[in-house]
Amino acid sequence: KEVAGYAATEIGLIKNPEKVITGKELDLLSEKEFLKTCENYSVFARISPQIKHKIVEALSKKYEIGFLGEGINDAPALKSAHVAIVVDTAADVCREVSDIVLTEKDLNVIVGGISNGRKIFANINKYIKTTLASNFGNFVSVALVSLMIPFLPMLPIQILLVNLMSDFPLIAVATDSVDVEELRRPKYYQLNRVIGLIVFLGLISTLFDFLIFIIFRNSGEARLQTLWYIESILTEIMLIFCLRTSRFFLKAKMPGPIFLSISLIIILITIILPFTPFGREIFHFILPDTKSLMIILGLVLAYFISSEIGKLYYFYKWNPAKIVGSGNKKNY
Known part of the structure; x- marks a missing residue:
């Protein structure tokens, strides 16, 4: 959590390094509190594939969601996102459900x-x-x-x-x-x-x-x-x-x-x-x-x-x- 907060602060994503929430904390919330918390936080740490999928699903009801992934455990979240983005070396199942495949190894793309x-x-x-x-x-x-x-x-x-x-x-x-x-x-x-x-x-x-x-x-x-x-x-x-x-x-x-x-x-x-x-x-x-x-x-x-x-x-x-x-x- 501390590492995620420091990194996010360094790149300008958040101003307060304490403004980070973990998957364990999210898992204890009710459905209503879950969505509200996801809206209030920009940085999530130690997120399991299930919580990751739950975050994308919750936010996609109210927002247009883009999700970048590559591993097999990212497939459910990719499937739920409005725009699924993967790299060309991603798992086959991820590439099948993706909308965009990045051929360059650069997130600036x-x-x-x-x-x-x-x-x-x-x-x-x-x-x-x-x-x-x-x-x-x-x-x-x-x-x-x-x-x-x-x-x-x-x-x-x-x-x-x-x-x-x-x-x-x-x-x-x-x-x-x-x-x-x-x-x-x-x-x-x-x-x-x-x-x-x-x-x-x-x-x-x-x-x-x-x-x-x-x-x-x-x-x-x-x-x-x-x-x-x-x-x-x-x-x-x-x-x-x-x-x-x-x-x-x-x-x-x-x-x-x-x-x-x-x-x-x-x-x-x-x-x-x-x-x-x-x-x-x-x-x-x-x-x-x-x-x-x-x-x-x-x-x-x-x-x-x-x-x-x-x-x-x-x-x-x-x-x-x-x-x-x-x-x-x-x-x-």
Whole structure:
């Protein structure tokens, strides 16, 4: 018990070396006391295979349990765990009931796997939130504006171009860096916890789309379509940078180099394309004047600031732990 307490304190698992319980002490507890004690302790010493199995079984009723073992006596506990992990030299019966077999003799593989899994999950959530918010805003804008003007707010080929261009930064989100808070605890995907944020930011997008139509309503069909094309792509990229973190964007971890590079390249292509013969002939753009372009860039900046304020307000008003998707279950 003393050795286990000292070792656990040295690696930072516990602060008090006395916070250790033995299998003999656990065996004397009632079922209710057993679960409560297992929840309160992180270090167990002198545990028999039967008690080990009992600990995993008790905790698995309330938590998601991962268990690492290799000997024959670990088989019952491995069977009861949600995720059973063994080394490649483990007993045959253990490998048969396992979910993961480690081929490297290094426990850092588990830590790295958990970290990478949480990073991937966080980046998938960024993609989903950005896509839903931007598509919701664009859908409302196009649906309402189409009833108010005698021409299409954007040609089909221009809509396809917007979708294609905005998809490159979204795909590159998979390589983006993740805030440290996202890696500390496991997360659950629960869309209902962020649907309010998605709708809120989508309505902000719709508001700025309407500002474009109001400002340039008398500028002509081709000019309005060209300017809205620029605004649509730039605002979606700004939305990605807004939703890549729940913190103030300047306090977030630096964006991944691939994601940042692709985003900057798409921004440049978006602005330059209407100035090229290719863009004007294939996509029916017209040459935007400097004043109109500056207005669009100003609106994009105002949109980013508004979205950032809206996001921070949403996370401040509601519990951030719930918004990012923490479930009722914990992981051990």
